[in-house]
Amino acid sequence: MAPPPSYLYTLSFAIALFATILVAATLRLLAILPNSRTNTTIGRKKPLATRVLIVLGSGGHTREMFYLLKDLDTRKYTHRTYVISSGDAFSAQRAVDFEQGLEEREQAKAREKKKKQQEEDGSSADAKIQITDADGTTHARGMEEPRPAYSGAKHYNIATVPRARNIHQPLLTTPLSALHCLWKSFDPLLSAPVSHPPTTSYEAAAADLPNLIITNGPATAVIMVLASLILRFFDVKGANSRGCCKTIYVESFARVKTLSLSGKLLLRVVDRFLVQWEELEAVGGRAEYWGVLV
Amino acid sequence: MAETWKWTPESKLCFVTTGATAPFTALIESVLSPSCLDALRDGGFTHLLVQYGSAKDIYDECSSRARAHLDQQQQKQGLVVDGIDFNPNGLQAQFKLVQRSRGLVISHAGSGSILEALRYQIPLVVVPNTGLLGNHQDELAVAMERQNYVVRGHVHDLTPAIRKSEDFRTKMSQFPPVTSGKHRETKSFAAIMDETMGFMD
Numbered sequence: 070m071a072p073p074p075s076y077l078y079t080l081s082f083a084i085a086l087f088a089t090i091l092v093a094a095t096l097r098l099l100a101i102l103p104n105s106r107t108n109t110t111i112g113r114k115k116p117l118a119t120r121v122l123i124v125l126g127s128g129g130h131t132r133e134m135f136y137l138l139k140d141l142d143t144r145k146y147t148h149r150t151y152v153i154s155s156g157d158a159f160s161a162q163r164a165v166d167f168e169q170g171l172e173e174r175e176q177a178k179a180r181e182k183k184k185k186q187q188e189e190d191g192s193s194a195d196a197k198i199q200i201t202d203a204d205g206t207t208h209a210r211g212m213e214e215p216r217p218a219y220s221g222a223k224h225y226n227i228a229t230v231p232r233a234r235n236i237h238q239p240l241l242t243t244p245l246s247a248l249h250c251l252w253k254s255f256d257p258l259l260s261a262p263v264s265h266p267p268t269t270s271y272e273a274a275a276a277d278l279p280n281l282i283i284t285n286g287p288a289t290a291v292i293m294v295l296a297s298l299i300l301r302f303f304d305v306k307g308a309n310s311r312g313c314c315k316t317i318y319v320e321s322f323a324r325v326k327t328l329s330l331s332g333k334l335l336l337r338v339v340d341r342f343l344v345q346w347e348e349l350e351a352v353g354g355r356a357e358y359w360g361v362l363v
Numbered sequence: 364m365a366e367t368w369k370w371t372p373e374s375k376l377c378f379v380t381t382g383a384t385a386p387f388t389a390l391i392e393s394v395l396s397p398s399c400l401d402a403l404r405d406g407g408f409t410h411l412l413v414q415y416g417s418a419k420d421i422y423d424e425c426s427s428r429a430r431a432h433l434d435q436q437q438q439k440q441g442l443v444v445d446g447i448d449f450n451p452n453g454l455q456a457q458f459k460l461v462q463r464s465r466g467l468v469i470s471h472a473g474s475g476s477i478l479e480a481l482r483y484q485i486p487l488v489v490v491p492n493t494g495l496l497g498n499h500q501d502e503l504a505v506a507m508e509r510q511n512y513v514v515r516g517h518v519h520d521l522t523p524a525i526r527k528s529e530d531f532r533t534k535m536s537q538f539p540p541v542t543s544g545k546h547r548e549t550k551s552f553a554a555i556m557d558e559t560m561g562f563m564d
Contacts, residue, residue: 119560121556128475129473129474129475132475132478132479133474133475133478136478137552138552140551140552140553141553142553145557145560145562146556280560281556281559281560283556315559315560317555317556317559319552321474322474322478322503323473323474323499323500323503324499325499325502325503325505325506326499326502327499340559341555341559343552343555346506348506359548359549359550359555360540360549360550361538361539361540362551362552362555363478363539
């Protein structure tokens with residue numbers, strides 16, 4: 070007959086349990102953390118729709134982030150989630166401005182295409198279908214008219230998380246507010262607000278975990294990456310098995326010789342760690358330098 | 364600001380920006396000092412615009428002294444001194460005016476201002492705030508000067524940098540670098556994103 074469960078409440082059992090969990094957790098962490106060069110994603114087929122989560126910080130970080138994103142292709146990154154700290158009206162406004170710029174760019178592109186099409190229609194009547202096809206991206210939507218479908222209010226959202234640490238907040242209560250921030254970070258990670266159930270593949274991508282997370286140094290970024298790591302650790306919504314929540318960290322252009330605190334914390338954790346000065350190349354055996362990115 | 368400015372096609376603007384969060388008051392004082400004003404007039408500048416941020420009192424004090432100095436020397440060409448507050452929407456209008464007048468920007472060494480000014484292909488003097496501890500402004504300024512993007516100035520004496528800036532206009536490197544890698548591969552951030560996602564074109 071099995072002994073009653075109270076027999077398990079011994080110190081040695083607690084230690085054994087603790088050790089087992091520790092070993093299991095370490096193995097799991099080793100499995101999910103990026104090790105030097107195991108990029109198995111090369112050559113993957115382009116999915117129809119993806120969501121990218123962009124962490125914005127205070128003034129300087131936000132400005133650099135939008136310099137980084139200047140050539141963002143909305144056809145590839147169909148939904149954008151911008152994460153800002155509460156009270157950061159500047160970053161929120163810059164995100165809106167950036168999206169407006171994307172929309173205008175797409176509209177201009179669409180107008181140009183239409184004009185070109187009309188011109189070609191004049192010369193040959195059956196050229197229309199071929200043009201739509203040659204674009205390469207309209208396959209999924211069949212032969213409908215090209216429209217600026219990947220920009221505008223439906224294709225982005227701005228999520229607010231509480232500040233990890235308020236200005237002048239005593240150090241003692243910082244862990245509490247950081248935990249609060251971490252807890253609230255899961256919301257924007259798990260899904261972006263869309264109509265239920267999602268009707269298009271773009272909405273489905275928006276309702277899902279982000280495929281990519283881009284950060285460049287604010288305190289919120291460390292918390293967001295930590296939250297994504299927890300999702301991958303427990304494979305929530307298949308975060309790890311489906312290869313979601315890939316992370317890119319870009320060290321600030323202002324850091325020439327040493328990493329920032331966020332950089333040091335995230336160096337071994339993110340999938341890609343980018344620096345913008347040659348002096349920082351290969352820091353920690355991981356930092357990549359591909360020239361100035363901003 | 365335009366009415367009192369007597370702006371003509373021959374005008375040449377020097378624009379000074381001191382940062383939003385903690386205004387660099389030593390830079391305001393330095394640029395409005397007699398030696399600096401003389402160097403600007405020697406360089407053919409007709410207008411000096413100072414973005415003083417929250418340090419209006421210091422600007423007012425220094426600019427009245429600067430005007431007194433300028434009035435003493437009537438024989439030389441005039442220099443209009445003006446100031447503006449902090450503009451949260453950026454400094455595009457000012458940078459464009461500098462670009463048009465083939466002028467000069469003198470900036471604190473914050474990366475935001477540097478990155479913004481450099482998009483306009485205008486000569487830029489960056490002045491690290493040596494009063495800030497644990498700040499990496501000087502490292503950035505040194506690195507930027509080495510790449511020939513900017514001229515580094517010293518807050519205690521800006522005149523060498525101002526003299527250098529005219530010559531620098533024709534020699535400065537383009538930013539952001541188009542093909543910065545003469546001997547190594549460079550990538551755009553968009554390409555790195557695609558690569559990470561495994562998107563192949």
